[in-house]
Amino acid sequence: MTQSSISIPRELVAALKAARYVAVLTGAGVSAESGIATFRDAQTGLWARFDPRELATPSAFTRNPKLVWDWYAWRRELVAVAQPNAGHRALAALERRVPRFLLITQNVDGLHQRAESRNIVELHGNIGRVKCSREGTVVERWEGSGDAVPRCSACGALLRPDVVWFEEMLPADALEQAEAAARECDLLLIAGTSAEVYPAAALPMYARRSGATVVEINTAATALSELADYVLRGPSGVVLPALLASLATPGGSGAM
Ligand code: OAD
Numbered sequence: 001m002t003q004s005s006i007s008i009p010r011e012l013v014a015a016l017k018a019a020r021y022v023a024v025l026t027g028a029g030v031s032a033e034s035g036i037a038t039f040r041d042a043q044t045g046l047w048a049r050f051d052p053r054e055l056a057t058p059s060a061f062t063r064n065p066k067l068v069w070d071w072y073a074w075r076r077e078l079v080a081v082a083q084p085n086a087g088h089r090a091l092a093a094l095e096r097r098v099p100r101f102l103l104i105t106q107n108v109d110g111l112h113q114r115a116e117s118r119n120i121v122e123l124h125g126n127i128g129r130v131k132c133s134r135e136g137t138v139v140e141r142w143e144g145s146g147d148a149v150p151r152c153s154a155c156g157a158l159l160r161p162d163v164v165w166f167e168e169m170l171p172a173d174a175l176e177q178a179e180a181a182a183r184e185c186d187l188l189l190i191a192g193t194s195a196e197v198y199p200a201a202a203l204p205m206y207a208r209r210s211g212a213t214v215v216e217i218n219t220a221a222t223a224l225s226e227l228a229d230y231v232l233r234g235p236s237g238v239v240l241p242a243l244l245a246s247l248a249t250p251g252g253s254g255a256m
Pocket of ligand 1: 026027028029030032033038039040041045056106107124164165166191192193194195196197217218219220221222234235236237
C-alpha cells in the first residue's frame with residue numbers, strides 16, 4: 001500500500017483543517033513498522049508467544065523477578081535499536097500544524113519522543129525507565145550485575161520496569177490528562193490499537209459523546225470501527241503521512 005493509494009474523505013480533511021484541538025491515541029500498531037511486535041496480532045503478537053500472567057503482573061514479579069526483569073531487558077534492547085517510522089514522524093509534524101495537540105500513547109517504547117513529538121502522555125509508562133518496586137522512585141542509573149535483579153540503592157528493594165502491569169492502576173495524572181483531552185478535543189485520531197485494554201479503550205467513547213470527530217487508523221477492524229466517524233484502513237506508516245499530506249490540499253475551512 002502506498003500513500004497515493006489512500007483516499008482521505010474531503011469532509012475529514014475539512015474537519016482536520018478546522019480542528020482547534022486534536023488528540024491522538026496510539027497503540028502498538030504504530031510501532032509495528034519500526035519492527036516492534038504488537039501484543040494481540042495472531043502469531044506475531046507478544047501475547048501469542050508469551051503469557052502475560054507470567055510476565056506482566058505484580059504477582060509474576062513477586063514469583064519470579066528475574067524472569068520478568070530479563071524479559072523487559074530483552075524488549076528494552078529491541079526498542080533501543082528500533083527507529084521511529086513515517087507514522088511517528090507524521091504525528092510529530094501534525095502537532096506543529098494544529099493550534100492545540102495532545103498525543104496519548106499506550107506504547108512504552110519512547111518512539112514518539114524520538115520522532116520529536118512534544119506534548120505526550122504515556123498511559124502505560126516507559127520501558128526505558130526503571131523504578132523501585134517498593135517506593136516507586138524512578139531510578140535513572142542501575143547496575144545490571146550478572147544473575148541478580150538490581151536493587152534500589154536507597155532502600156534495597158528490587159528494581160522493576162516503570163511500566164503499568166495488568167492489575168495495576170494507570171498513573172493518575174496521565175489518565176486525567178488523557179480523559180480531559182478526549183472530552184475537550186475537536187478531533188480524535190486513534191491509531192494502531194486494538195482498543196481492548198481499559199481505561200485507554202474508553203477514551204474514544206468520551207470523545208464521541210462530547211461531539212468530537214473520531215477517526216480510526218488500523219490495518220484491521222476493531223471494536224472501535226463501528227463507533228468511528230471515519231475508518232482509514234491501512235498501516236499507520238502510510239496512512240498518517242497521507243493524512244498529513246491532505247492538509248496541503250486546497251479546500252476545507254483553514255485554521256492552519
Ligand atoms: P494490540 O496488539 O492489542 O493491538 C495492535 C493493533 O494495531 C491491532 O488492532 C492491529 O490490527 C493494529 N496494527 C498492527 N499493525 C499495524 C500498522 N502497521 N498500522 C496500523 N495498525 C496496525 O496493542 P495495543 O492496542 O497497543 O499493555 O495494546 C494495548 C495494551 O495491551 C498495551 O499497551 C499493553 C498490552 O497488554 C500493557 O502492557 C499494560
